[in-house]
Amino acid sequence: MPRLAPRFETLPTYPGADVPVRKRALIARGVDVIDLGAGDADLVPPPKAIEALKRAADVPTMSRYGFALGLPAYREAISAWMEKRFAVRFDPYTEVVPLIGSKEGIAHLAMAFVGPGDVTIVPEPGYLAYLGGTLLGEGTAYTVPLRPEKEFLVDLDDVPADVLRRARILYLNYPNNPTAAVAPGYYLEKVVARCRELDILLVYDNAYSELAFDGYVPPSIFEVKGADDVAIEFHSLSKTYNMTGWRCGWAVARPPIAAALAKVKTFVDTGAFMAVQAAGVAALESWAEWVPGNVAIFRERRDAAVDAFRAAGFDCATPRATMYLWCPLPAGIPSKRFSDRLLDEEGVVVLPGSSLGRGGEGFFRVSFVTGPERLREAAARAGRLLARMRGEAA
Numbered sequence: 001m002p003r004l005a006p007r008f009e010t011l012p013t014y015p016g017a018d019v020p021v022r023k024r025a026l027i028a029r030g031v032d033v034i035d036l037g038a039g040d041a042d043l044v045p046p047p048k049a050i051e052a053l054k055r056a057a058d059v060p061t062m063s064r065y066g067f068a069l070g071l072p073a074y075r076e077a078i079s080a081w082m083e084k085r086f087a088v089r090f091d092p093y094t095e096v097v098p099l100i101g102s103k104e105g106i107a108h109l110a111m112a113f114v115g116p117g118d119v120t121i122v123p124e125p126g127y128l129a130y131l132g133g134t135l136l137g138e139g140t141a142y143t144v145p146l147r148p149e150k151e152f153l154v155d156l157d158d159v160p161a162d163v164l165r166r167a168r169i170l171y172l173n174y175p176n177n178p179t180a181a182v183a184p185g186y187y188l189e190k191v192v193a194r195c196r197e198l199d200i201l202l203v204y205d206n207a208y209s210e211l212a213f214d215g216y217v218p219p220s221i222f223e224v225k226g227a228d229d230v231a232i233e234f235h236s237l238s239k240t241y242n243m244t245g246w247r248c249g250w251a252v253a254r255p256p257i258a259a260a261l262a263k264v265k266t267f268v269d270t271g272a273f274m275a276v277q278a279a280g281v282a283a284l285e286s287w288a289e290w291v292p293g294n295v296a297i298f299r300e301r302r303d304a305a306v307d308a309f310r311a312a313g314f315d316c317a318t319p320r321a322t323m324y325l326w327c328p329l330p331a332g333i334p335s336k337r338f339s340d341r342l343l344d345e346e347g348v349v350v351l352p353g354s355s356l357g358r359g360g361e362g363f364f365r366v367s368f369v370t371g372p373e374r375l376r377e378a379a380a381r382a383g384r385l386l387a388r389m390r391g392e393a394a
Helices: 019-028 047-057 072-086 102-113 128-136 161-166 185-198 255-266 274-285 287-311 335-346 372-393
Strands: 096-099 119-124 140-145 167-172 201-205 231-236 249-253 324-328 363-367
Touching: 019 335, 047 274, 072 096, 072 249, 072 274, 072 287, 096 102, 096 255, 102 128, 102 167, 102 201, 102 231, 102 249, 102 255, 119 128, 119 161, 128 140, 161 167, 167 185, 185 201, 231 255, 249 255, 274 287, 287 324, 287 372, 335 363, 335 372
Parallel strands: 119 140, 119 167, 167 201, 201 231
Antiparallel strands: 096 249, 231 249, 324 363
């Protein structure tokens, strides 16, 4: 076999890659498995999106290459939604980049801005596309641990000056996966000012902007003065609309930044299936009438999960956004050992914090991807394991 490229050798194993095989083996043995690992809810997409997909699939031109332009109506729907939701305006043809899910856009972006010797600032734990894009772009990732004492915020004052001088990208994701943290307005203003000062591209992953509770309304980074010069923001239909497998998202930025990502994409794909883009139009147009009901389901699940995991012995906070609980473990219980045993002994899948980087050690992530009763059952099983592991350590 020919040797692998050095950039490939730097890639870690993607978190949870072995879970489907282990889960299948347990189910084959008759184990009742509750999977709270991936952020992939068991809910249906908006009916109007499904209907639009069906209609578009019957139109021959929808099965042809979309190229970078894609479906003009999708670009226009994105622009209209961004203005309606955040009161920020983006030209649909020069400032919107349709994506095959936000993940690929985030990963590909580094290829336009990062090269050997360059640094990106990556939150840890964090979405592995930030790290993967950096490594595939032959850059170096400087990881910043997200810790509760810092409210899970990236503090650039903690980054060494020599790193900041070489930094090309700062990745931020609020509401945050996996910690469910939210970013105060004053913090975002400070970050934008620092990125302008240091000429760092601010990559703002806003995939959870619509999954918020208790009156909290997540902002766009473009609501912050000065962000136009240094930011690009990513959105996805995956979580908000239960369309994870449809792979439909977008990025917005001012023309020079948007054009850089769009140019990279001309060499790696020819656009999302246009029938899916047509469904994206229908989803965005159903935002006001459909999303609140979907969010209410997640709120019910959040409340059930928080109550159940607390009752089971876990000291987890109530998240104001996202579809996750970020649960701390007692000192001396590694997150990977806990999650492995939870699957093997109790048939429950959770994501160990360490799989998202060393900064995630000491926590595990629970996804609200199933109903309240199953969440309560999973929490009870996790509590049983926690009691056993504590007893073994005594």
